[in-house]
Amino acid sequence: MLDDAETVFDGKTMRLTRGAGGIARLVIETPGPLNTLSAAVHADLARVVETVENDAQITGLLVTSERDDFVVGADIGEFAELFAMDEPAIATRCRDMNAGFAALEDLRVPTVAAMPGMSLGGGLELAMCCDARVLADTGRVGLPEVTLGVFPGLGGTVRAPRLAGCALALDMIVSGKPIDAEKARKSGLVTETAAPAALGEAAGRLLADLIASGDWRAMRARKTAPAVGIDPGAIDAVRKGDRSGPHQPAARMAIDLIERTAPQGRAEAQEAECLAFAAVAKTQAAASMTKTFFAQRAVAKAAKTAADGAEAPAIVGVLGAGIMGGGIAYTLARNGVQVPMRDIADTALDAAGEEVDRLVAGEIKRGKLDDAKGADLKARIAGSTSLDGTADAGLVIEAVVERLSVKRTVLAELEQTIAPDAVIATNTSSLRIDDIGAEMIHNDRLVGMHFFNPVPRMPLVEIVRGTHSSDAAVARAVATALKMRKTPIVVADCPGFLVNRILVAYINAFTKLVSEGVDFRQIDRVMEAMGWPMGPALLQDVVGMDTGAHVIETISAGYPDRMTHDWPDAVVAMSGAGRLGQKSGKGFYAWSRDDNGRLRKQDDPESDALIESIRTAPPREASDTEIEERMMLALVLEAIHALEDNAVGSAAELDMALVMGIGLPVHMGGALAWADWTGLPEIVAMCDRYENLGPAYRATEDLRRRAETGDPYR
Numbered sequence: 001m002l003d004d005a006e007t008v009f010d011g012k013t014m015r016l017t018r019g020a021g022g023i024a025r026l027v028i029e030t031p032g033p034l035n036t037l038s039a040a041v042h043a044d045l046a047r048v049v050e051t052v053e054n055d056a057q058i059t060g061l062l063v064t065s066e067r068d069d070f071v072v073g074a075d076i077g078e079f080a081e082l083f084a085m086d087e088p089a090i091a092t093r094c095r096d097m098n099a100g101f102a103a104l105e106d107l108r109v110p111t112v113a114a115m116p117g118m119s120l121g122g123g124l125e126l127a128m129c130c131d132a133r134v135l136a137d138t139g140r141v142g143l144p145e146v147t148l149g150v151f152p153g154l155g156g157t158v159r160a161p162r163l164a165g166c167a168l169a170l171d172m173i174v175s176g177k178p179i180d181a182e183k184a185r186k187s188g189l190v191t192e193t194a195a196p197a198a199l200g201e202a203a204g205r206l207l208a209d210l211i212a213s214g215d216w217r218a219m220r221a222r223k224t225a226p227a228v229g230i231d232p233g234a235i236d237a238v239r240k241g242d243r244s245g246p247h248q249p250a251a252r253m254a255i256d257l258i259e260r261t262a263p264q265g266r267a268e269a270q271e272a273e274c275l276a277f278a279a280v281a282k283t284q285a286a287a288s289m290t291k292t293f294f295a296q297r298a299v300a301k302a303a304k305t306a307a308d309g310a311e312a313p314a315i316v317g318v319l320g321a322g323i324m325g326g327g328i329a330y331t332l333a334r335n336g337v338q339v340p341m342r343d344i345a346d347t348a349l350d351a352a353g354e355e356v357d358r359l360v361a362g363e364i365k366r367g368k369l370d371d372a373k374g375a376d377l378k379a380r381i382a383g384s385t386s387l388d389g390t391a392d393a394g395l396v397i398e399a400v401v402e403r404l405s406v407k408r409t410v411l412a413e414l415e416q417t418i419a420p421d422a423v424i425a426t427n428t429s430s431l432r433i434d435d436i437g438a439e440m441i442h443n444d445r446l447v448g449m450h451f452f453n454p455v456p457r458m459p460l461v462e463i464v465r466g467t468h469s470s471d472a473a474v475a476r477a478v479a480t481a482l483k484m485r486k487t488p489i490v491v492a493d494c495p496g497f498l499v500n501r502i503l504v505a506y507i508n509a510f511t512k513l514v515s516e517g518v519d520f521r522q523i524d525r526v527m528e529a530m531g532w533p534m535g536p537a538l539l540q541d542v543v544g545m546d547t548g549a550h551v552i553e554t555i556s557a558g559y560p561d562r563m564t565h566d567w568p569d570a571v572v573a574m575s576g577a578g579r580l581g582q583k584s585g586k587g588f589y590a591w592s593r594d595d596n597g598r599l600r601k602q603d604d605p606e607s608d609a610l611i612e613s614i615r616t617a618p619p620r621e622a623s624d625t626e627i628e629e630r631m632m633l634a635l636v637l638e639a640i641h642a643l644e645d646n647a648v649g650s651a652a653e654l655d656m657a658l659v660m661g662i663g664l665p666v667h668m669g670g671a672l673a674w675a676d677w678t679g680l681p682e683i684v685a686m687c688d689r690y691e692n693l694g695p696a697y698r699a700t701e702d703l704r705r706r707a708e709t710g711d712p713y714r
Contacts, residue, residue, distance in 0.1 A: 009051050011044035016051060022059035023207065024052060024109075027066055030075075035065055037122040037154075038075035042100050049103045060207045061107065063130055064114035064200065070139075071123025076148070079290050083281050090278035094153050098270055101155055105129040105223065110216035114203035116196060120178065121145055125152055128159040128223070131216040132191040134203040135181045139196075141189060142178030143169075146244070148293060149286035149667070151254035153277035158269045161227045161262050164189040167234035170258055174242055174251040191219075224266040235259050247531040247667040248285045284677050288669025291714050292659065295652035295670070299487060302649055303478055306463070306490050310475035312483035313394025314338060317418075319410060321345075321352035321383065324427055325399035327455030330356050331484050333380040334363075334456070340382050340389025349383035356381060359456060387417045394419070395480055397449055399427040402550065407436050415441055423473045425449035425480075429500055430554040433466035433493040444470040447477045450497060451486075452661055460660035461486045466493045489657050492647045495558020496551075498654065499661035501647070502671065504555045505638035505696060507548070507571065508563060509631050510536035512693070514611060515567040517620040518627070520588055521603070526627040531665030536631070537588040538601070540571050541581035549575035562641075562695035568614040577610055632674065633686050634696055639671035640703055643713070651713045672713035680707035 005025065009016035013030040026048055028035050052058050065071065082090060104111065104126075113127040115135045124141045127133050135141065143152050143160065151157065151173055160169035164187035172179065181193045194202035210216040222228075235255065244251045257276045261269035280286055314337065318329045321343035329339045329352065343349050360377055363369040369377065382389055390396050396418055400410050411424060418424070424446050426436050437443035448464025461481040465474050474490060481488035491498040514520050524535025540548045549572045556563035574580070574587055581587030582599055590604035639654055648654045655670020668674040675683050684707045687699035699707075706712070 008055065009044075009048055011040075011047060013038070013041045013044045014048065016048050018055065018058055021208075022057050023204065024055075024058045024061045026061060026063045028063070028071060029066065034069060035067060035071040035123070036073060036075040037071060037126065038078060041075075042097050045104065046100050049100070049107060052107055052109065058109060060109050060211050061111045061130075062114060062200075062203055062207055063111060063127070064203065065116060067116070069117035069123075070113070070115040070119040071126055072118050073121030073123055073144070074154075076290065076293055079148070083287060083290065087278040087282055090281050091274045094274035094277055095271075097153075098155055098274065101126065101129045102266070102270070105220065110207060110210040112191075112203050112207040112210070114199050115139055115141070115190070116199055118142075118178070121152065121156075122154050125154040125156045125159070128155065128163060128189075131219045132206055132210060133189075134192045134194055134199060134206060135184055135190040136196040136199050137181045137193040139181050139193075140178040141181075141184050142176070143172045144176040144178070146173065146176040146248075146250045146254070147289065149248060149250055149283060149289035150277065150280050151250045151257075153273060153281075155270060155273070157254060157258050157273050157276075158261065158266060159223050160189065161258055162223050162225070163187075165234075166227060166230055166258055166262055167238065170235065170238040170255055173254045173258075174238055174244075226264055227262040230262050232259075245531065247665060248289075249283055250280050250285065253280050285667040287677060288667055288673050291652075291669045291673050292656070292666065295656045295714075298650060298652040299489060299656045302490070302653060303482060303488050306474060306488070307478040307482060308471065308475040310472070310479040312337070312479040313476070315340065315393045316480060317342065317390035317393035317396035318399060319343070319387075319390075319396060319414065320399035320401075320427075321348040322399065322401075323355075324451060324453060324455060325397075326352035326355045327453065328397055328399055328427065328451055329381050330359050330377075331456050331486075333377050335484050336380075337483065338380050338382075340384065340393065342384055342387055342389065344385055346385060349385070353378075353381075353383060387414060390414065390418055390422075392419070393422055395423045395425060395476055397425045397427055399451075402428060402431065404431055404435060407431065408439050411436065411440055411446070421445075423447065423476045425477050427451055428464075430496060430551050432495065433464050433469065437466060437468065443468045445473050447473045448493070448497070449477050449481065450499075452499075458660070459487045460499070460657060461488045462497050462499065462657070462661075463488045463490045464493050464497055465490055469493075487656070487660060489653050490649065491657075492645070494645065494647050496555035498642055498648050499657050500551060501555055501559070502635055502638045502642060502658060503662050504552055504563065506631060506635040507536055507540070507552060508556065508565070508696065509634035511565075511569045511571055512567055513622065513627065513630060514570045515615045515617070516622075517615055517617040518622045519619065520570070520611070522622070522624075523627055523631070526624045527631060529624075530628060530632075531667055533663045533665075540574070541587035541589055541591070541601070543581070544583055545571055545575040545580045545587055559641075562638075562698070566694075567616060570611055570614065573610060573614050574607075579607065579610070629686050630690060630693070630697075632671075633683070633690065636671045636675045636683065637687070637697065637699070637703075640675075640700055640713075643672070644700060644702060655714065669714070676712040676714050680710075680712070683707065 005017040005019040014028045016026050018024050111130040113130040113133045119141045168187050184190045185193050239255050242251050261272045318325050318341045329341045332339045360374040433448045437446040447469045450462035452458035463477050478488045520537040524537050527535045579586045582591050585591050589601035651672045658664040684699050690697040
């Protein structure tokens, strides 16, 4: 700030000063660590515009931030109130906010935005209202609203196509990904770039040039006129490349909107954007994905609390060099941890080493690692048939075969070799932690770390707290998961823990339908149409029928009141017949590799014959609605049981675990978010419709209370 600058407005979120030569400087500084757009910002901006318009001494306006970033987007905390309005009210609110932005754009003096760091969403939309923009050469700009189920609603669909062209604007909006400073400059989205230390000077110089030349008027006219150089082919290419699907309509709606409004002037295009934004804001995806944003924050906060300041050990042992053990070892080493890995078989260690080599080669090919770093990663994993290497480990993850007797034997041997304060984590998917540790000398050091396959890609780790698990042991396990760049969620030691117990209820609903004569292919089709990445039959083929049958039988036995089978289970039957899915070439589907080596499924008459031999009813046509309701209701009700049983700390953690652990569609936001969106009275009505199916479909008392009082889960 210039020494002789005079403060002419000092609001809650921004400060306006007038310096030498009539140059006004607007510094945005909102409450909190990052600048976000809120109702208070819009109110302050209106007063700033009024001040500038009425102050004849002001000859130009520079808009900036003294923080590391310019403005990182809207205040998401205000979305709940906005999205709760009806469409006309949302459109009115959008018009009001956009009128303020248009007033900035229409100021009687030239305007320049000096943009440090990140300018995202509404922050970029604000900057685009200025006649020119100077971005730090280390900065990035983006329009990521699609990640919240919406698209830009503050002029982003209007100004970005006119500044950068429809193709780039659509790519940014549809992908939600930011672009770097150089790409932004070349496209015309920003006018210049400058080193961060020289950003203010460069912006001031540009503003002075615009005042002197008057070129700002042409710059402004370009943004308010119809877009130029509209390429229908480029728009069609973006449309064809969109993979968001029918349940996340924001990208598709944005493409249609820009195609329709690019030839229009600002006023008409802006009105269309307000109406379209109001419509997308009322979709399930917008409601759910906004909740997911806050759920992610809640999960991260809960993990930090559970870690309680603990540090991840520098050395973490892994017992078992199978698929899970190898994946765990690789992920630890990928994040800088030394990994002594033990297996009783040299062949298993060799296979794990080959898998690590394959994963490292893939990272090098994708440019994520260079050869030297890849070699360092592999060197951090030391395989052995001895436990000696685990003596210095701060935590040892057991990932041997899923049999209680084997795990107890391994842990008894391990206790004799590791440090007194080392933590033991068992990677079990269905066995109770208390049962595994029943014969341990110090079972307070035992926790569960349930990883999901494939470990390098799946983000979730369930940290299972046994009855005797110490807080320190849980904290170290959480810290280790965070070191692995995973999302740890602490869950209780109950059959199936959290994700698998809910998944088993869902699969039980599937096998019940199959036993009644419903075609498994129809069930797959219906659930995939709902947005699931794969239907339940295909899922079992991928997981492996033997694994699925074991998990179903083990977890169902833990909840005999509602999971006891009184029907023949197709998954168990497939496993018994040796039809294990992809790994055996036959399951619900037959599997073979195409010319490129990719697995392809096809119908198999032998599968149909096996199902025919076990089902209790002749084939029948079920409506898609019945399938949807029965499958989702079973999942939702078990999620409700898990929450009521305190299997997890919060509804947000439960829903995020399902999204990350089993691929519950993002647009649903989780089982409980889906129930809220559907309406709890309707969920209760479904329960009453299907009460003949038994306790698995019985509404809990708390669910009925919530339905009556309007008390949502999320």
